[in-house]
Amino acid sequence: MSKNKHSHSHWKIPTGLLEGDRRVVARTISQIEHGEVAPGAVAAALTARLGRAHVLGITGAPGAGKSTLVHAMLGELLARGRRIAVVAVDPSSPVSGGAVLGDRVRMGQHGAHPDVFIRSLATRGHLGGLSSSTEEIVDVLDAAGFDAIIIETVGAGQSEVEIMRVADTRIVACPPGLGDSVQAIKAGILEIADILVVTKSDLPGADSTVRDLKDMLHLRAKPLAGAWTVPVLGTSAERGADVAALLDQVAAHLAVAGRAQRLRARPTPKVQAAPGDIKTRVLALAGADPFVRSLGITCTDAGAGTATVAMTVGPQHLNFNGTCHGGAIFTLADTAFGLASNSHGKVAAGIDAHITYQQAARTGDQLQAKAVEVSRSRKLAVYRIDVTRGDGALISSFTGTVYVTGLDIKLPVQETM
Ligand SMILES: Nc1nc2c(ncn2[C@@H]2O[C@H](COP(=O)(O)OP(=O)(O)OP(=O)(O)O)[C@@H](O)[C@H]2O)c(=O)[nH]1
Numbered sequence: 106m107s108k109n110k111h112s113h114s115h116w117k118i119p120t121g122l123l124e125g126d127r128r129v130v131a132r133t134i135s136q137i138e139h140g141e142v143a144p145g146a147v148a149a150a151l152t153a154r155l156g157r158a159h160v161l162g163i164t165g166a167p168g169a170g171k172s173t174l175v176h177a178m179l180g181e182l183l184a185r186g187r188r189i190a191v192v193a194v195d196p197s198s199p200v201s202g203g204a205v206l207g208d209r210v211r212m213g214q215h216g217a218h219p220d221v222f223i224r225s226l227a228t229r230g231h232l233g234g235l236s237s238s239t240e241e242i243v244d245v246l247d248a249a250g251f252d253a254i255i256i257e258t259v260g261a262g263q264s265e266v267e268i269m270r271v272a273d274t275r276i277v278a279c280p281p282g283l284g285d286s287v288q289a290i291k292a293g294i295l296e297i298a299d300i301l302v303v304t305k306s307d308l309p310g311a312d313s314t315v316r317d318l319k320d321m322l323h324l325r326a327k328p329l330a331g332a333w334t335v336p337v338l339g340t341s342a343e344r345g346a347d348v349a350a351l352l353d354q355v356a357a358h359l360a361v362a363g364r365a366q367r368l369r370a371r372p373t374p375k376v377q378a379a380p381g382d383i384k385t386r387v388l389a390l391a392g393a394d395p396f397v398r399s400l401g402i403t404c405t406d407a408g409a410g411t412a413t414v415a416m417t418v419g420p421q422h423l424n425f426n427g428t429c430h431g432g433a434i435f436t437l438a439d440t441a442f443g444l445a446s447n448s449h450g451k452v453a454a455g456i457d458a459h460i461t462y463q464q465a466a467r468t469g470d471q472l473q474a475k476a477v478e479v480s481r482s483r484k485l486a487v488y489r490i491d492v493t494r495g496d497g498a499l500i501s502s503f504t505g506t507v508y509v510t511g512l513d514i515k516l517p518v519q520e521t522m
């Protein structure tokens with residue numbers, strides 16, 4: 106499977122990673138970077154923990170002003186209370202060279218902040234594997250609880266386009282003077298842009314570059330492009346208002362496109378009987394449920410008779426009134442119910458469920474459903490589930506009853522183990 110015979114195909118989530126311990130995060134990324142873990146093993150182990158981060162990609166020609174922009178975004182995101190990870194990838198450089206050093210210098214001010222994690226990736230000539238290892242590193246950062254993960258990648262070529270596929274929102278940076286941007290446009294980078302930014306807009310020619318890019322987008326506009334129109338924004342490192350406007354567009358794009366796009370096409374792990382402690386087992390069950398995964402529901406905690414799951418309300422969860430669909434809230438509660446009632450190792454089949462809705466949930470709300478066991482006999486068990494919002498407000502209450510069968514649960518096992 107792996108070219109590296111020293112790589113570990115069995116990988117266990119290291120202690121501290123899910124809590125965001127920076128040293129553990131850094132060590133895990135190094136293992137991936139150095140090929141010490143078989144491809145897929147990290148993603149497989151983390152399956153049930155993924156999908157909470159918003160992944161941003163920033164690309165553009167060398168010197169376009171990407172790192173300066175990322176630095177400015179970091180300041181604004183920190184002010185909004187976010188935890189952010191930055192991954193700088195330079196596919197054109199075989200070793201971490203000047204660009205990466207420049208990134209460190211330019212982002213250094215925020216790099217020391219406890220809520221910021223910055224990492225540069227050297228490519229070591231493995232161009233083909235770069236996007237897949239970047240993707241695994243993004244998984245690690247997602248599981249480690251970063252709210253936003255920014256991937257900065259330089260140059261103009263197929264490798265950037267590949268790397269940018271990992272992102273939910275893709276920003277293409279073009280400095281003033283369309284001549285500089287032609288290379289990027291040729292390489293197809295413009296086509297992947299969700300947001301176009303004309304950097305260094307304090308320099309002459311910025312306004313005409315904005316106009317040229319708008320014209321170009323207009324010419325390329327697909328009639329059925331969907332709900333999102335690619336905006337063209339000017340930003341200057343000196344003007345904070347530009348960065349706030351950019352982040353507003355980023356949030357607007359997230360509301361249309363949703364997060365965790367990289368996970369949508371991933372296959373569901375195979376299922377077979379396996380041992381393990383309760384929490385590991387329940388997490389594996391959550392990760393092996395295609396319906397739950399498709400809604401971006403993650404399991405955050407579990408024990409005997411209890412399970413907690415989380416979901417951030419996104420565009421795929423809305424009803425025609427623009428609030429979170431009752432069915433999505435039911436599913437969130439039902440997921441906690443299903444996991445808690447199956448946590449003892451015997452298959453539990455739902456026979457009754459009842460839900461009440463206290464108040465509406467909206468895009469961006471971070472919902473949590475926690476199931477607790479109210480009673481359990483040899484044949485029947487009853488669970489109560491509260492669905493709450495990030496600020497503690499009660500959204501919904503759910504009660505459910507299961508029939509406990511005598512069958513042992515088949516547990517998901519990752520193919521790579
Ligand atoms: N005038 C002006 N200069 C800027 C602005 N933003 C960046 N620069 C300058 O442009 C140069 C390149 O900026 P970087 O942010 O390193 O660009 P980059 O795209 O990250 O570069 P690489 O990672 O090397 O590809 C630096 O000298 C910056 O000082 C801006 O808003 N206005």
Ligand SMILES: [Mg+2]
Pocket residue numbers: 171172173204207208257
């Ligand atoms: Mg840079």
